[in-house]
Amino acid sequence: MKARSVRYLIGEGLKNIWLNRMMSIASVGVLMASMLLMGLAIAFSENVDRIMSTIESQNVVMIYLDDDLSDEQVQSVYEQIRSLDNINPDETIYISSSQALEGVLETMGPEYEQYFDAYFGEGNTILPETVRASMIDLEQYDQTISAIENVDGVDSYDSSRDLAVILTTVRSAINTAGIWMIVLLSLISLVIIANTVRITMFNRKLEISIMKAVGATNGFIRFPFMVEGITLGIIASLLTVGVEYLLYKVAIRALEPIISILSFNPVPFSNFMWIILLIFLALGIIAGLIASVITISKYLRREGSEFSAL
Amino acid sequence: MSSGASQPLIEFKGVYKTYDNGTKALSDVNLRIDKGEFVFIVGPSGSGKSTFIKLIIHEEKLDAGEILVNGFKMSSLRKKEVPLLRRTMGIVFQDFRLIPTMNVFENVAFPMHVVGASKREIRKRVSYALNLVGLGRKARSLPRELSGGEQQRVGLARALVNKPSMIIADEPTGNVDPNMSYEIVDLLTEINRRGTTILMVTHEHQLVRDFDRRVVMIETGHIVADNAGGVF
Structure with missing residues (x-):
């Protein structure tokens, strides 16, 4: 096909989008909905990954000791924990119950001290003696935990690993649901785009019959419809990235309190914007192309002849 | 005009x-039409006239025998050769088939885009074709602003714009008033005089009698008469 024919056909395809603007808007809308869901799943996944790596980088286990231990026993438990395999002794510290209270008051505010004093009696605290241990290798988590549990004087433990497990479960649930939703919405998008192309095609039945009569190849007839499908896909991709950027910004602002508790920095949108854009463009172009090619080819095979077409 | 040497x-x-x-x-x-001829194809409805045309433009495939059109063998014509065959002919439809959203110039230019003509060629050829059919001044008009006769003249201009070796006109006067019918055939005669073969399907007997041309008559799928000089 000559370059000037390609230019002419691209112009025709773009003109079709405008002439069938209501259907074009509907197609772009449905495509955007499916892309948006996919994009939000990606954004969520990216942030969960970051939270997990923050948690994993800490590798911290809080070990609470029995209440009735003497200072010597506490010291002994502390030393035993430090000497365990997979425990980094340099990053393992002892936190006395009074230090633990100080920590709590630091978070809650010093004005709460009077309530603690009134409740537990001045100078007393029910917070346990604690050892904050750091693991070297998380792969050996289970063995290390059972070694800790076997140390005499250890009452219980608390690990951020539990949070990681919950987050992983939520992430995989969202990913699975997301994939099915994307498959479903992609099919719907395909049908909607195919319908837009079909309407354009029936509007242009006359043109198609004339094209065939004057010797246009099927490729020539198909071209503007492909341009139409692909352009709708590209418009939907670009708009979705814009909308997702705004939604992400709003979501981060709304979730600010939770984010500060988890003490992690949300992944900036620019970090995954290009991946999302590429995925959207690929999805949009493929959906547009498949829908238009299937529709027009079906039509050209069955009808589209010169005298009986109209 | 048919001759053995043609x-x-x-x-x-x-x-x-x-x-x-x-x-x-x-x-x-069995029929032979030579280059430069003007042939009327006549016959009652359902006689096989449309099939005759459809076989020439390869909209339908023949069951037996052979058809040669412009050097193309229809019995063994491949799918991708069909557009090439059709580029050698111009088709005029009874119902004009002009694109309502395009003006006269764009309608006539349409087949030239299909063959990838340059803008300059398009301007030159479309102006020539429109002047030939007497619509040079209506290039910017939309089809709905034209009379039936004028619309058919646009259809004629569109059929000849790509310099086809033949024009197939399927009842071109069927939707225009009688006076305009004569103008349309006059135009076809002028186009024929310039070297283009004309094949015109019609059932207007008087028109055929008034123009002194070869007449092929089809009835129930057979050629029942093939006479020169408007006789049938």
Whole structure:
């Protein structure tokens, strides 16, 4: 096909989008909905990954000791924990119950001290003696935990690993649901785009019959419809990235309190914007192309002849 | 105008065509149309005229026999050769088939885009064709602003813009008033005088009698008469 024919056909395809603007808007809308869901799943996944790596980088286990231990026993438990395999002794510290209270008051505010004093009696605290241990290798988590549990004087433990497990479960649930939703919405998008192309095609039945009569190849007839499908896909991709950027910004602002508790920095949108854009463009172009090619080819095979077409 | 020395443009050799529903459209049709001829194809409704045209433009495939059009062998024509065959002919439709959203110039230019003509060529050829049919001043008008006769003249300009070796006109006067019918055939005669072969399907007997041309008459799928000089 000559370059000037390609230019002419691209112009025709773009003109079709405008002439069938209501259907074009509907197609772009449905495509955007499916892309948006996919994009939000990606954004969520990216942030969960970051939270997990923050948690994993800490590798911290809080070990609470029995209440009735003497200072010597506490010291002994502390030393035993430090000497365990997979425990980094340099990053393992002892936190006395009074230090633990100080920590709590630091978070809650010093004005709460009077309530603690009134409740537990001045100078007393029910917070346990604690050892904050750091693991070297998380792969050996289970063995290390059972070694800790076997140390005499250890009452219980608390690990951020539990949070990681919950987050992983939520992430995989969202990913699975997301994939099915994307498959479903992609099919719907395909049908909607195919319908837009079909309407354009029936509007242009006359043109198609004339094209065939004057010797246009099927490729020539198909071209503007492909341009139409692909352009709708590209418009939907670009708009979705814009909308997702705004939604992400709003979501981060709304979730600010939770984010500060988890003490992690949300992944900036620019970090995954290009991946999302590429995925959207690929999805949009493929959906547009498949829908238009299937529709027009079906039509050209069955009808589209010169005298009986109209 | 047919002569032994002339080159054949269309040749039907023992052609048969039966539709899937059992209708026998053409039976043992033998015919030769030479370059530069003007031929009227006449016959009652359902006689096989449309099938005759459809076989020439390869909208339908023949069952038996052979058809040669412009050097293309229709019995073995490949799918990708069909556009090339059709580029050698211009088609005029009874219902004009102008694109309502395009003005006269754009309608006539349309087939030139299909063959990838340059803007300069398009301007030159479209102006020539519009002037030939007497619509040079209506290039910017939309089809709905024209009379039936004018619309058919636009259809004629569109058919000849790509310099086809023949024009196939399927009842071109069917939707225009009688006076305009004569103008349309006058135009076709002028186009024929400039070297283009004309094949015109019609059922207007008076028109055929008034123009002194070859007449091929088809009835129930057979050629029942093939006379020169408007006789049938």
